[in-house]
Amino acid sequence: MADEGRHKKLLGYLNWPDEWVSPRENGLHFPKSGAYETNKVLDDLNEDQPYIHATIHDIKYINSEWHLFDINANLIIKAENIIYCGGMAGCNLPFINDIPLVPNRGQIDLLPVEHCEGFAATTVTYGGYITPASQVGSHTYRACGASFTRQIKDNWQEPSHFDTNKNIARLETHFHLDEMTIPRDKTITWTGLRATTIDHLPIVGPMLDRQQWLHAFSPFGKDTRLKPLAAGEYLRGLYIMTGFGSKGMQNAPICAEYLASLIASHPLPVGKGEVKALHPGRFLIKDISRNKVS
Ligand SMILES: Cc1cc2nc3c(=O)[nH]c(=O)nc-3n(C[C@H](O)[C@H](O)[C@H](O)COP(=O)(O)OP(=O)(O)OC[C@H]3O[C@@H](n4cnc5c(N)ncnc54)[C@H](O)[C@@H]3O)c2cc1C
Numbered sequence: 001m002a003d004e005g006r007h008k009k010l011l012g013y014l015n016w017p018d019e020w021v022s023p024r025e026n027g028l029h030f031p032k033s034g035a036y037e038t039n040k041v042l043d044d045l046n047e048d049q050p051y052i053h054a055t056i057h058d059i060k061y062i063n064s065e066w067h068l069f070d071i072n073a074n075l076i077i078k079a080e081n082i083i084y085c086g087g088m089a090g091c092n093l094p095f096i097n098d099i100p101l102v103p104n105r106g107q108i109d110l111l112p113v114e115h116c117e118g119f120a121a122t123t124v125t126y127g128g129y130i131t132p133a134s135q136v137g138s139h140t141y142r143a144c145g146a147s148f149t150r151q152i153k154d155n156w157q158e159p160s161h162f163d164t165n166k167n168i169a170r171l172e173t174h175f176h177l178d179e180m181t182i183p184r185d186k187t188i189t190w191t192g193l194r195a196t197t198i199d200h201l202p203i204v205g206p207m208l209d210r211q212q213w214l215h216a217f218s219p220f221g222k223d224t225r226l227k228p229l230a231a232g233e234y235l236r237g238l239y240i241m242t243g244f245g246s247k248g249m250q251n252a253p254i255c256a257e258y259l260a261s262l263i264a265s266h267p268l269p270v271g272k273g274e275v276k277a278l279h280p281g282r283f284l285i286k287d288i289s290r291n292k293v294s
Contacts, residue, residue: 003026003027004026007023007027007028008023010028011023011028019031019032020032026126027124027125027126030122030123031122033122033123034123034132035123035131035132035134035143036249037134038249052076052077054070054076055070055071056068056069056070056076056086056090056093057069057070057071057073057093058073058093058094059082059093059094059095059238061235061236061237061238062078064080064236064237065078065079065080065237066078066079066080066081066082066238068082079237080237081237081238081239081263082237082238082239083239083240083241083259084096084207084238084239084240084241084242085240085241085242086242087193087195087242087244088101088103088193088194088195089193095207095210095235095238096240098210098284099203099240099242099243099283100197100198100283101195101196101197101203101243102150102195102196102197102198103150103152103193103194103195103196104148104149104150104193104194104196104245104246105147105148105149105150105152105156105191105192105193105194106145106146106148106149106191106192106193106194106246107145107146107147107159107160107163107164107167107189107191108143108144108145108146108167108189108190109143109144109145109163109164109167109168109187109188109189110136110141110142110143110144110187110188110189110190111130111141111142111143111144111168111182111186111187112139112140112141112186112187113133113140113141113142115182115183115186116130116133116142116182118175118177118181119171119175119177121133124174126170126171126174127170127174128144128145128146128167128170128171128174129143129144129145129146130142130143130144130171131143131144136188141188144167144168144171145167146167146246147160147163147166147167148246149163152193156191156193157191158191159189159191160189160191161184163189164184164187164189165184168182168184168187194244194245194246195242195243195244195245196243196245197243197245197283198283199282200245201243201277201278202241202242202243202244202245202251202252202255202278203240203241203242203243203278203279203280204240204241204242204255204258204259204278204280205239205240205259205262205275205278205279205280205281206234206235206238206239206240206262206280207234207235207238207239207240207280208232208233208234208235208280208281208284209232209233209234209235210284212230212232212233213232213233213281213284213285213288214284214288214293214294215229215230216228216229216230216231216232216233217229217232217285217288218288220285220288220289221288221289221291221294224289232281239259239262239263240280241255241256241259254269254270255278257269258270258274258275258278
């Protein structure tokens with residue numbers, strides 16, 4: 001019932017013709033919808049971009065440029081501007097380790113297409129989701145997802161049979177299939193860690209000078225109506241774009257455009273409200289105001 005209300009509201013808001021969206025029993029039908037094949041998207045994006053395969057261990061600002069080093073202190077690249085977009089995996093890097101990201105493990109199960117008879121060939125969402133068929137290696141699969149787990153164990157990358165069962169059971173329930181119709185042992189699993197934030201918004205913008213901010217905004221620890229001692233300063237040429245949670249595909253393109261425009265001093269494609277909502281300093285200001293840092 002709650003969903004019905006939401007769907008009605010959304011239909012009214014979109015006001016799209018039926019060939020784009022129409023109500024269905026317990027849901028909405030988007031006849032033209034599809035699903036990204038992320039490997040192909042990445043291949044296309046990387047086609048004419050220089051791509052260096054290396055793990056960055058340290059970041060240093062030397063002679064007005066950021067220098068990125070691997071674990072053996074080899075210089076991998078240097079640049080006037082860099083954007084951190086390493087998700088959860090780069091959280092131990094200098095400057096990044098103070099950013100409050102919360103990991104959330106997710107697992108999807110790829111079902112061989114021959115086990116997907118009996119339900120629509122399009123993308124269907126129902127709390128979980130099933131995508132249309134796509135080729136993975138020599139076989140055709142449909143992706144069934146996804147799980148959400150906040151308790152992260154050291155072995156988080158290993159497939160979880162519990163999650164596989166949950167993903168598939170939810171699918172069977174939605175399509176009124178008998179329990180265990182779809183074999184659990186024929187799936188290929190994929191797991192990842194979502195980088196999430198406590199306010200569910202990404203973190204996008206210039207990287208702040210944390211020590212300077214702690215001093216400049218210290219009056220907020222007494223009263224947030226007091227004036228800061230100085231304006232907040234930023235680390236020249238260092239930017240961050242992370243915390244996309246489960247919506248990287250939707251939100252990363254506009255955020256990337258925002259940062260590119262900011263760096264190039266072009267008009268921004270987002271308004272002041274969005275800049276503030278995404279700002280990397282918002283958590284630190286809250287922590288200072290609540291006396292959680294000194
Ligand atoms: C199971 C699951 C299902 C999902 N489904 C959807 C979905 O349907 N739609 C959607 O929009 N989003 C989905 N997401 C979320 C989506 O995957 C993320 O929002 C997105 O990947 C975030 O992109 P990112 O580039 O910020 O981080 P990531 O994709 O995590 O990429 C970070 C990259 O940085 C690299 N890196 C990190 N540290 C270093 C270092 N020190 N040196 C060099 N490289 C480094 C990593 O190796 C990685 O390649 C899903 C996530 C999961 C786990």
